[in-house]
Amino acid sequence: MKTRIAxxxxxxxxxxxxxxxxxxxNTIFLPLGIVNVAxxxxxxxxxxxxxxxFISPWKSFxxxxxxxxxxxxEGRYYFKESMKKWYVGGYFSFANFNLQKWxxxxxxxxxxxxxxxxxxxxxxxxxxxxxxxxxxxxFGISGGYHFTINEKLGLDIFAGVGSSQGMYKGFYxxxxxxxxxAHGWNKSGELIPTRGGLMLTYKL
Numbered sequence: 001m002k003t004r005i006a007x008x009x010x011x012x013x014x015x016x017x018x019x020x021x022x023x024x025x026n027t028i029f030l031p032l033g034i035v036n037v038a039x040x041x042x043x044x045x046x047x048x049x050x051x052x053x054f055i056s057p058w059k060s061f062x063x064x065x066x067x068x069x070x071x072x073x074e075g076r077y078y079f080k081e082s083m084k085k086w087y088v089g090g091y092f093s094f095a096n097f098n099l100q101k102w103x104x105x106x107x108x109x110x111x112x113x114x115x116x117x118x119x120x121x122x123x124x125x126x127x128x129x130x131x132x133x134x135x136x137x138x139f140g141i142s143g144g145y146h147f148t149i150n151e152k153l154g155l156d157i158f159a160g161v162g163s164s165q166g167m168y169k170g171f172y173x174x175x176x177x178x179x180x181x182a183h184g185w186n187k188s189g190e191l192i193p194t195r196g197g198l199m200l201t202y203k204l
Contacts, residue, residue, distance in 0.1 A: 003013075020042040020203065020204075021203070022039070022201045023037070023039050023106075023201070023202050025199065026041070026199050027199070028198060034058075036052070036054045039051050040201075047082070048075075048083065048087075049074070052071070053072075054070040055068070059098075062196040065131040066100075069097070070096075073091065073092050074090035074091070074142060075091070076093070078146070088143045090141055090142070093194065093195075094136070096134075097134060100130070100131045130171065130173070131170070133168060134166065134167050136167075136168075138194050139162055140194055141162070143158065143159075151203070152203050154201040155201065157197075158196060160195040161194065162191070164191075165187075165188075165189045166187065167186070167187055168185065168188070
């Protein structure tokens with residue numbers, strides 16, 4: 001078994017040594033203090049492999065929890081030539097988060113186990129005072145366009161939508177106590193946009 005793994009790693013390293021590589025940074029998120037960087041390697045004329053990291057370190061962003069640590073592996077198929085023009089892809093992501101889910105941004109009433117309004121410490125019943133901590137596995141499809149500026153620089157505009165399967169626990173912002181009925185993990189699955197932006201690329 002160890003011999004097989006070593007052999008596969010040797011093949012992978014050989015392919016990467018002969019691959020053309022680009023490094024990238026997402027220009028959309030940088031002004032917000034959010035890091036989204038990637039490295040893309042050619043596998044052949046039409047296929048590439050991209051490794052990507054997304055880090056949002058914000059314990060509070062406009063009063064909301066917004067900590068996300070996500071790693072993504074994506075395979076891409078370019079219709080013309082690797083790292084040029086239109087492409088489609090498939091990706092897998094793993095994320096660890098401490099944030100407020102999108103469906104908790106409004107002011108809906110929180111209900112307790114008796115289906116009565118849950119009164120928070122400040123006397124409110126706002127659902128927007130709840131946040132979630134947990135993990136998510138994402139499988140998705142993506143598409144985009146790779147512009148060539150010159151021999152070294154380029155732009156990669158992309159978007160992806162995926163099935164996010166999450167395990168999380170809900171907490172109140174004011175006291176850190178559990179806000180949900182579950183004793184263990186809550187589970188949820190949803191189809192949502194999970195990535196996108198405009199990457200500035202540099203060819204090594």
